[in-house]
Structures are given as C-alpha cells and as structure tokens.
Amino acid sequence: MMDIQLSNSEPENPDQQQPSPVIANPTVKQPDEKKGLLESIQQLGQASVPSPAPESNIFTLSIIGQIEGHIVLPPQNKTTKYEHIMPQLVAAEQNPKIEGMLIILNTVGGDVEAGLAIAEMIASLSKPTVTLVLGGGHSIGVPIAVASDYSYIAETATMTIHPIRLTGLVIGVPQTFEYLDKMQDRVVSFVTRHSSITEKQFKDLMFTTGELTRDIGTNVIGSDAVKLGLIDEVGGLGIALRRLQSMIEERRGNGGVMQ
Amino acid sequence: MIIYSVVPPEQIFDGLENHHPQYKEVKLSNGATMIVEPVSLTEGKIVRLISPRAEDYLNPRYTPGNRIFFRPDGL
Numbered sequence: 001m002m003d004i005q006l007s008n009s010e011p012e013n014p015d016q017q018q019p020s021p022v023i024a025n026p027t028v029k030q031p032d033e034k035k036g037l038l039e040s041i042q043q044l045g046q047a048s049v050p051s052p053a054p055e056s057n058i059f060t061l062s063i064i065g066q067i068e069g070h071i072v073l074p075p076q077n078k079t080t081k082y083e084h085i086m087p088q089l090v091a092a093e094q095n096p097k098i099e100g101m102l103i104i105l106n107t108v109g110g111d112v113e114a115g116l117a118i119a120e121m122i123a124s125l126s127k128p129t130v131t132l133v134l135g136g137g138h139s140i141g142v143p144i145a146v147a148s149d150y151s152y153i154a155e156t157a158t159m160t161i162h163p164i165r166l167t168g169l170v171i172g173v174p175q176t177f178e179y180l181d182k183m184q185d186r187v188v189s190f191v192t193r194h195s196s197i198t199e200k201q202f203k204d205l206m207f208t209t210g211e212l213t214r215d216i217g218t219n220v221i222g223s224d225a226v227k228l229g230l231i232d233e234v235g236g237l238g239i240a241l242r243r244l245q246s247m248i249e250e251r252r253g254n255g256g257v258m259q
Numbered sequence: 260m261i262i263y264s265v266v267p268p269e270q271i272f273d274g275l276e277n278h279h280p281q282y283k284e285v286k287l288s289n290g291a292t293m294i295v296e297p298v299s300l301t302e303g304k305i306v307r308l309i310s311p312r313a314e315d316y317l318n319p320r321y322t323p324g325n326r327i328f329f330r331p332d333g334l
Binding site: 081 | 268277278316
C-alpha cells in the first residue's frame with residue numbers, strides 16, 4: 001500500500017506538474033506512467049486479464065439432433081429447439097457487428113413446422129448465409145440445408161429424402177392422407193424454390209423403393225447432392241468460411257445490399 | 260404436430276409419458292423472463308429466455324443450459 005500511495009502522490013507534487021516537459025516530449029512520461037500502473041497492479045496482487053479475442057463478424061448457428069417443435073421431447077433425444085434459434089436469428093440480423101451467418105447442420109430431422117420455420121427464417125435474412133451439412137442433414141434438415149445463399153456438404157455427409165410418415169398421433173382416414181400430402185408439398189416446394197433440383201427429381205428421390213432398408217426414399221451422399229442440384233458445392237469448414245467472407249466483402253462493396 | 264425424421268417415432272417418443280420436467284418462471288430485473296428448471300433450492304438451469312430485446316438472446320450469460328443462482332429480493 002505504501003508504494004502505491006507514494007507513486008500516486010508524485011504527480012500531485014506541484015514541482016513536477018510543469019506542463020512544458022509533457023508537451024515537449026510526451027513519450028517520455030508515458031513509460032513512467034505505465035510502469036507506475038504496472039507496479040500498482042503488482043502491489044495489489046491483481047492478476048493480469050488477457051485481452052479478449054477480437055470479436056468475430058460471423059454468427060455461427062449449429063443445428064444438431066432432432067429439431068424440437070411444440071412438444072418437449074424425452075431426454076434421450078438431443079434436440080435443437082426452434083424457440084432458441086428464432087430470436088437468435090433476429091438478434092443476429094439486427095446486430096450491426098454481425099455481417100454473415102454460418103449454419104452448421106448435423107440433424108436427423110424433426111418437427112415439420114419448426115424445421116420449416118427455421119428454414120424460412122434463414123432464407124429471409126438480408127445478411128449473407130452459408131450452410132454446411134456435416135454428418136447428416138436428413139428429412140426436415142433438407143429444407144434448412146438449402147435455405148441459405150450458398151450451401152456446402154461434406155464429402156461423407158448424407159441427406160435422406162423420404163416421404164412424411166404417418167405416426168400414431170394421426171387418425172387413419174383418407175383425409176389424413178390428403179393432409180400429409182399437403183404437409184409434404186410444403187417441404188417439396190420450399191426445397192425446389194431454394195435449390196436447383198426440380199419438383200419431379202425431388203419427388204422421384206422421395207418415393208424410390210429399394211434404397212432404404214425400412215422405408216422408401218433415397219440416401220443422397222456428398223457429391224450426389226451436388227450433382228442433383230440440391231446443394232451448391234462439396235466442401236468443409238475452411239472453404240465455407242472463405243466463401244462467406246467473400247460474400248461479406250461483396251455486400252460491403254454494394255453498400256450493404258445483397259445481390 | 261408432424262415429425263419428419265429418419266429416427267423411428269417410437270424411439271423419439273419413448274418415455275414421453277414419464278417425462279414431466281418442472282419449470283419455474285423467473286423475472287429478471289431488466290424486464291426479461293426466464294423459464295428455469297430448478298436444480299436445487301438456490302440454483303437453476305436456464306431452459307428458455309423470453310425477452311423483448313433481441314440482443315439478450317446473444318448474451319452468453321442468458322444462454323439456455325447455463326446455471327443461474329436465485330437470490331432473495333432486496334438483498
């Protein structure tokens with residue numbers, strides 16, 4: 001304590017408070033001040049705090065496990081809850097520090113409403129968005145994967161395209177089939193609007209038999225998804241981030257407007 | 260609600276009848292509300308944040324899954 005008081009009292013000494021040396025050679029005084037500050041910190045025993053990492057201008061969102069909608073799923077499910085994702089996307093869209101968004105997917109599907117809501121949300125963002133499918137982007141993960149401005153799929157990642165199944169929660173009447181068909185059309189129309197796959201191609205994949213063991217549908221792997229026009233390119237994290245950065249720079253050049 | 264997933268529904272919904280998490284609503288002094296799952300008398304796990312301010316959702320302290328500590332008002 002004594003040392004600190006001494007060093008603090010020094011500048012208050014009227015003899016040393018002459019302005020001329022400070023103005024004439026301001027760099028001389030700075031190291032002294034810094035030294036005094038350092039000493040006082042050491043005296044007080046305060047630990048040095050590492051400077052925080054520079055803030056990223058990219059908002060990263062990972063969509064994993066089941067996409068959880070209106071029902072809280074039992075704990076054996078790893079879930080991504082849509083009520084967590086939506087306000088985060090709102091915050092990222094309106095935060096001026098965030099310039100682009102990277103969406104990483106490894107999902108087995110989930111609630112149709114929640115999945116489509118997330119997909120619509122991503123598609124309507126004004127900032128550049130890039131999606132990367134790692135592992136899997138199945139069922140309702142497909143519309144989310146194609147919702148971005150540019151999509152990537154890892155070489156080994158798969159996407160399962162299959163019809164929406166009847167569950168025990170639905171009654172078995174002809175109207176139910178019509179209802180399910182309508183729900184399916186929502187998914188099909190979103191995917192065909194946001195990727196270059198045609199409705200016929202997508203529906204063909206959906207109703208293929210003999211591909212999956214216990215279901216009808218198709219398992220599309222890495223480069224096949226690109227060939228079909230579902231995903232833009234095969235790639236990983238590095239290439240996805242580079243793409244996003246270049247999209248951000250392009251947007252900056254256009255005065256903040258995406259082309 | 261329709262589930263569109265590669266996981267069979269019987270596996271997804273297994274144990275749904277016995278899954279009754281107890282949630283509590285906590286009002287924060289800044290106007291936001293939190294849905295919290297109490298872990299002990301003084302501690303809870305954040306389940307959901309309800310706030311009119313978008314930036315709250317990017318606050319790491321309010322992230323679901325984080326622990327919060329209950330404290331009596333006026334102390």
